[in-house]
Amino acid sequence: MTEIVGVGFVKASKTYYFDPEGKEYKMGELVIVETARGLEMGHISIENRKVEDSEIVAPLKKIERHATKADLAKYRENLNKRESAMKVCEEKIRNHKLEMKLVDAEYTIDGSKVIFYFSAEGRIDFRELVKDLAAHFRMRIELRQIGVRDEARMLGGIGICGRPFCCSRWLHDFQPVSIKMAKQQNLSLNPSKISGSCGRLMCCLNFENKTYQELRKGMPNEGEQVVTPDGPGKVTAVNLFEGSVNVRLFEKSKDKDAKETPLSQEVRTYFKQEVRRTDKKSHKKSRNEQNNVDPETMKELEKLTRD
Template structure:
């Protein structure tokens, strides 16, 4: 076992483990630590606790110190510099006529590097832009291309549910979401109904997926051949949440009859598949 604290450097960002070096840290406290990018100021997202050695990558970097007033003032100065750097970079992008959209700017705590985050449809040759920015700021410059999901997380906003984006309020990391999930949950595969503001599949499709998978294991699927109290038939409609099925009986007038899943016995179950045309048409919704 090892004693660690969890530190986050961005709102709703990933939590990284550090060695508290004997110091007691409180939730929400600001601390100065050394990272791969240099000295950074982060917020304690997880106070001191013991974790298994298998859950950490050793050696852990130690906390340098709790942030003092001067450190917090430095953070605020950096935020002002970031606003200025954003405006300067946008102007330089226009001068170089680059097809890219600047999303955010971030100064490292020690001002040794400035990171510019941008989106673009494809690869962008920004070498001349980097040289131009380096001559203005006289420090290390890094341009980092991000996806539309990351852009939404950085900028925030309201989803179609009317609430702030999950990714910018509580989702530390993106979870994989697939078209098959939408189909298994009985949703319309209309892109406007299953995609978020970022234009990708809604993250919330993941939340209830385990429950739907459990229901699917215990419920005949659409197209299944089943035995009912009125004879054999084919399931033509399924309501997973209520467990009600519409079954077209073989030897009848062709009308579908309603049954509870417990009233039928599966003879041959069906499979839920996303066909090739659907997958091709909606492929972009799964991309990051």
């Protein structure tokens, strides 16, 4: 077991562990810590506690100090300089005719470096831009390319649910999201309905996915042939939450030359335990019919999973 404190940052919803070195820290206290971006000011989000060594990425960095009045003044000054720094950078980007979108700018707490965050479709050769910016600001310059998901997290906004983006409020890490999750939940495979403002599949598709996986175990799909206590039939609808399926039973055909066995007009409801799936071939066929999507839409859906 190792003693840690958790530190959070304004531009990152994730909490990072630091070594308190035996000192006691209270929730909300402002501290100065060293990160990959340099010295930053953060807040204590987890008070002193012991965690398993397996939860720690060694070595733990130490907290430099409590934030002073001078640090707070410098932080406010950096915030005030942010807008002008972005204007300068945007002008330089236009001058160099680079296909990149500036998202944000951030000064380190000691004022030794300014970081510019940008998004772009591919790799950008910004070496000349860095030289130009360094000559203007006379400090270290870092340009960091971020994905569209990180851009949405950084800028924030309101989702189609009417609430602030999960990524900008509480979601610590981005988890993989796939089209299979949308299919699993019987959602429309319309890209405009299952993609977020970032243009990728909505993160919330992953929130209930495990529940749907458990509910789907042993359940037939729409269009699948099953055997019921009243005879064989075809599934017309599936209710995962009730654990039941609607089935239309096969009827004896009067036409001997008929290629397909007719279905009764009556729809009967059975629980999962009452029906037996027939064979894997009909199972695969029903899944393919259920997930039938035109090629153009499928290409568009595949793009949504890329960062």
